Amino acid sequence: xxxxxxxxxxxxxxxxxxxxxxxxxxxxxxxGQTQTAISHQLAQLEGWIGGRLFxxxxxxxxxxxxxxxxxxxxxxxxxELETALYQARASIxxxxxxxxxxPEFSSQWLASRLPDFCQRHPAIELKMxxxxxxxxxxxxxxxxxxxxGHADAGLVEEVLLADEEFVVSSPExxxxxxxxxxxxxxxxxxxxxxxHTILDxxxxxxxxxxxxxxxxxxxxxIRAVENSEQFESFAEMLEACREGRGFALVRSSLVARDxxxxxxxxxxVEVQPAPVSYxxxxxxxxxxxxxxxxxxxxxxxxxxSPG
Amino acid sequence: xxxxxxxxxxxxxxxxxxxxxxxxxxxxxxxGQTQTAISHQLAQLEGWIGGRLFxxxxxxxxxxxxxxxxxxxxxxxxxELETALYQARASIxxxxxxxxxxPEFSSQWLASRLPDFCQRHPAIELKMxxxxxxxxxxxxxxxxxxxxGHADAGLVEEVLLADEEFVVSSPExxxxxxxxxxxxxxxxxxxxxxxHTILDxxxxxxxxxxxxxxxxxxxxxIRAVENSEQFESFAEMLEACREGRGFALVRSSLVARDxxxxxxxxxxVEVQPAPVSYxxxxxxxxxxxxxxxxxxxxxxxxxxSPG
DNA sequence: TCATTTCCATGAAGATTTTTCATCTATCGG
DNA sequence: CCGATAGATGAAAAATCTTCATGGAAATGA
Numbered sequence: 001x002x003x004x005x006x007x008x009x010x011x012x013x014x015x016x017x018x019x020x021x022x023x024x025x026x027x028x029x030x031x032g033q034t035q036t037a038i039s040h041q042l043a044q045l046e047g048w049i050g051g052r053l054f055x056x057x058x059x060x061x062x063x064x065x066x067x068x069x070x071x072x073x074x075x076x077x078x079x080e081l082e083t084a085l086y087q088a089r090a091s092i093x094x095x096x097x098x099x100x101x102x103p104e105f106s107s108q109w110l111a112s113r114l115p116d117f118c119q120r121h122p123a124i125e126l127k128m129x130x131x132x133x134x135x136x137x138x139x140x141x142x143x144x145x146x147x148x149g150h151a152d153a154g155l156v157e158e159v160l161l162a163d164e165e166f167v168v169s170s171p172e173x174x175x176x177x178x179x180x181x182x183x184x185x186x187x188x189x190x191x192x193x194x195x196h197t198i199l200d201x202x203x204x205x206x207x208x209x210x211x212x213x214x215x216x217x218x219x220x221x222i223r224a225v226e227n228s229e230q231f232e233s234f235a236e237m238l239e240a241c242r243e244g245r246g247f248a249l250v251r252s253s254l255v256a257r258d259x260x261x262x263x264x265x266x267x268x269v270e271v272q273p274a275p276v277s278y279x280x281x282x283x284x285x286x287x288x289x290x291x292x293x294x295x296x297x298x299x300x301x302x303x304x305s306p307g
Numbered sequence: 308x309x310x311x312x313x314x315x316x317x318x319x320x321x322x323x324x325x326x327x328x329x330x331x332x333x334x335x336x337x338x339g340q341t342q343t344a345i346s347h348q349l350a351q352l353e354g355w356i357g358g359r360l361f362x363x364x365x366x367x368x369x370x371x372x373x374x375x376x377x378x379x380x381x382x383x384x385x386x387e388l389e390t391a392l393y394q395a396r397a398s399i400x401x402x403x404x405x406x407x408x409x410p411e412f413s414s415q416w417l418a419s420r421l422p423d424f425c426q427r428h429p430a431i432e433l434k435m436x437x438x439x440x441x442x443x444x445x446x447x448x449x450x451x452x453x454x455x456g457h458a459d460a461g462l463v464e465e466v467l468l469a470d471e472e473f474v475v476s477s478p479e480x481x482x483x484x485x486x487x488x489x490x491x492x493x494x495x496x497x498x499x500x501x502x503h504t505i506l507d508x509x510x511x512x513x514x515x516x517x518x519x520x521x522x523x524x525x526x527x528x529i530r531a532v533e534n535s536e537q538f539e540s541f542a543e544m545l546e547a548c549r550e551g552r553g554f555a556l557v558r559s560s561l562v563a564r565d566x567x568x569x570x571x572x573x574x575x576v577e578v579q580p581a582p583v584s585y586x587x588x589x590x591x592x593x594x595x596x597x598x599x600x601x602x603x604x605x606x607x608x609x610x611x612s613p614g
Numbered sequence: 615t616c617a618t619t620t621c622c623a624t625g626a627a628g629a630t631t632t633t634t635c636a637t638c639t640a641t642c643g644g
Numbered sequence: 645c646c647g648a649t650a651g652a653t654g655a656a657a658a659a660t661c662t663t664c665a666t667g668g669a670a671a672t673g674a
Contacts, residue, residue, distance in 0.1 A: 023651095024650070024651060025650065025651085035651070036651095036653090038651095039653085040652095040653090043652085043653095056651060057650085058650070060650075061650085061651085
């Protein structure tokens with residue numbers, strides 16, 4: 001039986017990666033090793049424990065009940081370990097992080113949580129670059145970026161929030177909607193964001209045309225959006241939406257609070273919402289800055305926790 | 308700077324061992340490696356962090372403020388990791404532990420905490436051997452023993468409770484004590500324990516004779532103890548002590564509750580209490596039984612926590 | 615002050631562990 | 645039955661740890 005005190009840390013990280021990616025191959029890719037290495041490592045862990053942690057099937061590896069029970073504890077513990085060590089390192093070296101985020105993400109999600117970070121790590125200086133400029137990851141520039149789309153090649157990409165895209169309106173407007181062709185009933189709101197709101201609406205419309213049957217077919221959505229007023233910011237658009245002045249196309253985490261408080265409601269609920277994700281992007285060496293590593297850990301823990 | 312994601316687990320355990328033993332050499336002995344290995348490992352960790360974790364001095368290594376801050380987090384995290392992994396292993400293999408403890412330790416310290424363990428690990432069967440027999444660590448026998456003294460050679464020894472030995476009495480008796488020679492004022496209680504109570508008293512008396520000046524000198528403590536009634540158990544002796552029937556020589560963790568509740572008070576507080584420790588003893592391979600490993604972890608965490 | 619002891623540092627060699635390469639097995643969908 | 649996907653396996657290569665053999669610095673005591 002296991003004669004070593006504990007399995008090595010990388011093996012445990014591999015275990016987490018397999019659970020999270022759902023397959024040896026994908027875990028290997030994520031960690032930057034070969035599938036062979038992952039297989040050996042998991043064999044080592046399973047040998048130590050004395051039982052299987054995964055059921056291997058055609059489409060990857062599903063955790064056994066034992067593996068599923070083990071994962072949260074291991075993941076949480078490793079995260080604590082990382083945080084403690086990064087914090088120690090941060091306390092004697094670089095003490096600043098530069099983060100690039102979009103205005104809507106900043107105002108709707110990040111702003112309310114940031115005080116928590118500042119309280120936990122008062123010595124770390126946070127530089128927030130709020131805007132739609134493409135982040136400059138060269139040394140002295142941006143450490144981490146929170147972006148909606150995918151990363152350029154050469155960047156690490158981690159899912160921060162697995163969001164959905166859907167349409168909201170004020171509760172009053174929602175109640176007044178005609179049974180079909182609701183989409184013609186009110187303006188389709190837009191704002192001067194990075195992603196072209198008009199194209200977003202068009203994409204949404206194309207994707208759902210099947211979903212709501214003929215309701216929206218033969219509807220010139222581009223013109224409909226163009227005819228509506230353009231707001232300066234996401235926040236202003238959302239305010240208008242709350243006032244019942246039209247529909248807004250949003251991502252779930254940006255409106256979680258408004259929905260929880262009943263100020264906004266989802267429309268077209270019969271439409272399958274499109275999955276989109278806010279990703280955390282950074283160059284592979286970014287976490288050598290311990291403050292950046294701490295901020296990343298904090299972000300991921302915030303994204304996991306409720307609120 | 309640190310290019311590895313995290314320092315290896317054994318290095319962190321070494322770090323904890325240095326903090327806890329207060330020196331590289333002692334840590335090496337405890338881990339079962341050479342001092343050289345400890346030095347290299349700590350150099351690795353300090354390199355990763357980028358700063359010193361210990362001040363090396365003439366009598367060992369004292370943690371720097373940074374090291375002192377880091378230690379609780381690391382120790383707690385490693386302990387969680389161990390527990391999670393041992394639990395996983397226990398859930399598919401051996402599910403029983405045999406523990407040897409003394410009657411007084413069982414009744415005064417362990418009994419009230421045991422329900423917590425049973426609740427956390429309902430599948431594990433606990434075999435308690437309560438008594439003063441020397442534990443038989445051969446396979447099929449005792450896994451772990453909680454003992455007051457030191458281990459035989461070949462056994463692992465871990466401090467469970469860093470206790471102190473002192474004298475208590477009921478509050479009433481304490482108030483009535485004459486200013487000097489208090490020790491002659493009431494019977495010195497004893498019980499039929501493993502350690503010879505008479506010898507304990509004698510040792511205590513010799514140790515303190517300086518401490519309380521001439522108060523107890525030329526006092527035949529052996530006869531005084533012999534003249535007092537011998538109780539069948541520690542619990543009975545303690546009950547008599549609570550009733551004000553004499554002094555009892557005790558270890559702090561056995562009377563923590565009585566003292567907290569004001570049923571007993573320390574006497575001769577001007578005497579420096581003697582340090583004694585309840586140790587956890589086991590053969591090196593005992594923790595291969597995951598249930599034993601879990602019980603050990605639980606014991607250590609209980610010993611650290613208040614109550 | 616000088617030898618002595620205690621404790622940690624250092625570098626190269628040796629031992630161990632981890633990762634890869636090349637190859638193999640099992641299962642699923644046509 | 646073929647081809648494709650997902651993992652397993654064993655030996656070799658690469659990387660990492662541990663030890664051995666010393667060295668150095670700071671306190672102890674004659």
